[in-house]
Amino acid sequence: xxxxxxxxxxxxxxxxxxxxxxxxxxxxxxxxxxxxxxxxxxxxxxxxxxxxxxxxxxxxxxxxxxxxxxxxxxxxxxxxxxxxxxxxxxxxxxxxxxxxxxxxxxxxxxxxxxxxxxxxxxxxxxxxxxxxxxxxxxxxxxxxxxxxxxxxxxxxxxxxxxxxxxxxxxxxxxxxxxxxxxxxxxxxxxxxxxxxxxxxxxxxxxxxxxxxxxxxxxxxxxxxxxxxxxxxxxxxxxxxxxxxxxxxxxxxxxxxxxxxxxxxxxx
Amino acid sequence: xxxxxxxxxxxxxxxxxxxxxxxxxxxxxxxxxxxxxxxxxxxxxxxxxxxxxxxxxxxxxxxxxxxxxxxxxxxxxxxxxxxxxxxxxxxxxxxxxxxxxxxxxxxxxxxxxxxxxxxxxxxxxxxxxxxxxxxxxxxxxxxxxxxxxxxxxxxxxxxxxxxxxxxxxxxxxxxxxxxxxxxxxxxxxxxxxxxxxxxxxxxxxxxxxxxxxxxxxxxxxxxxxxxxxxxxxxxxxxxxxxxxxxxxxxxxxxxxxxxxxxxxxxxxxxxxxxxxxxxxxxx
Numbered sequence: 001x002x003x004x005x006x007x008x009x010x011x012x013x014x015x016x017x018x019x020x021x022x023x024x025x026x027x028x029x030x031x032x033x034x035x036x037x038x039x040x041x042x043x044x045x046x047x048x049x050x051x052x053x054x055x056x057x058x059x060x061x062x063x064x065x066x067x068x069x070x071x072x073x074x075x076x077x078x079x080x081x082x083x084x085x086x087x088x089x090x091x092x093x094x095x096x097x098x099x100x101x102x103x104x105x106x107x108x109x110x111x112x113x114x115x116x117x118x119x120x121x122x123x124x125x126x127x128x129x130x131x132x133x134x135x136x137x138x139x140x141x142x143x144x145x146x147x148x149x150x151x152x153x154x155x156x157x158x159x160x161x162x163x164x165x166x167x168x169x170x171x172x173x174x175x176x177x178x179x180x181x182x183x184x185x186x187x188x189x190x191x192x193x194x195x196x197x198x199x200x201x202x203x204x205x206x207x208x209x210x211x212x213x214x215x216x217x218x219x220x221x222x223x224x225x226x227x228x229x230x231x232x233x234x235x236x237x238x239x240x241x242x243x244x245x246x247x248x249x250x251x252x253x254x255x256x257x258x259x260x261x262x263x264x265x266x267x
Numbered sequence: 268x269x270x271x272x273x274x275x276x277x278x279x280x281x282x283x284x285x286x287x288x289x290x291x292x293x294x295x296x297x298x299x300x301x302x303x304x305x306x307x308x309x310x311x312x313x314x315x316x317x318x319x320x321x322x323x324x325x326x327x328x329x330x331x332x333x334x335x336x337x338x339x340x341x342x343x344x345x346x347x348x349x350x351x352x353x354x355x356x357x358x359x360x361x362x363x364x365x366x367x368x369x370x371x372x373x374x375x376x377x378x379x380x381x382x383x384x385x386x387x388x389x390x391x392x393x394x395x396x397x398x399x400x401x402x403x404x405x406x407x408x409x410x411x412x413x414x415x416x417x418x419x420x421x422x423x424x425x426x427x428x429x430x431x432x433x434x435x436x437x438x439x440x441x442x443x444x445x446x447x448x449x450x451x452x453x454x455x456x457x458x459x460x461x462x463x464x465x466x467x468x469x470x471x472x473x474x475x476x477x478x479x480x481x482x483x484x485x486x487x488x489x490x491x492x493x494x495x496x497x498x499x500x501x502x503x504x505x506x507x508x509x510x511x512x513x514x515x516x517x518x519x520x521x522x523x524x525x526x527x528x529x530x531x532x533x534x535x536x537x538x539x540x541x542x543x544x545x546x547x548x549x550x
Binding site: 095138139140141142143144148149151153156193 | 433434435462464465466467468469470471492493494497
């Protein structure tokens, strides 16, 4: 049996050491990743785990010996055996569909906690060199737009649309976005499809190893035609304990934007 | 006195002819010199056909100028020549009808912008990538790497499909399931396959249409959408996934069926068993 040592840092995105001839076996939610350090090269193998079998906490194990089945090999001669798994948010907006239709009546406000799977950047060495960036869970493609001629390609997500943060299950591979929706129009707002502008959000990690983004506020204007998005400049709850892990992929430069209503809320 | 006039007239004519001759020779000399100069200047820049064409144009152009002035010296009126040239132009016009049509069609095609360089178009049976939109024709490269030239006139007159215009594309799958199958179950199986396939778009929602009661099977159309670049990958992926899902669910895709009746639908088919031994044959 190969000797192994298990260590699970609470903040699993911190650096780990892998000696030469050893491999690091990681399980982050629905992704199983094996990073091996050979002589002057690093090897990478990944496989998916069904979401039902995903564990609540990320786990890491250092095993002696390199595995024979590798997906990719990266030539990199360096003395440092440091491995850094940095989480990042998805590279496209995520379209969230609540499992049951939710109706927001006129004048009401609701805060939903939506989760999106993260991408992992595998970096090795010191200074850190990026080997690969891969998603923890490959979501299905979907199209979000007013017609088949215009719109953008997004990822499709399903959510339970929980209001209570205490109900949120522990899942290390998903980042939670608190989304507040105000309905200032006279008619009820059906929340069937919401396009969450994930590339505009930054990623934060808290002390328990959970991942968060800033709060996003969507306001449907009185006339009902336009909706405004407001993204907080920094994380709101427990701001001082949270570490900013990743910058937004796209920077709009403005915190508030107004878009046509049907670009945010599909029908 | 008449003799003086005649001799001076002859003298004028001779001088004119002499001057005309000089002009023509000078013209020939200058024209050939200029054409050689043109060739030297354009050697690296343009193709051989273009070079030769330009040389000829320069040569004959200059020569024509000098001949025209020589003719003027001799007293010929240029108006007559212009008249002849007018008739020639009309004749040329009739001959170059197609070329002119192609030229103008080309301008309209470019103005319309229904396809651009790099787009993939289908004209009739030919599908290919647009390499260039030239004055008289459009050049395509087909998928099996052949070069096709399509006159602009044909493009203006006929239907052109631009496959790369919109970002997403629908794949229509036509399948048939056996009559004994439950259509709702088939629909659920197909929707589950589409849901599990990551390349298949969740929105627009996959379309399930029961097209009719076929000869041998229940005809179904299942349409799924994908990003245009993933179309081929989806086509190959989802068809094999559907086959696997059908096999797992026990849904049968039938072969063509033919039913035989012995006159009445309910009566059994009469069969007579013949003795195996073949009869004796002569020769």
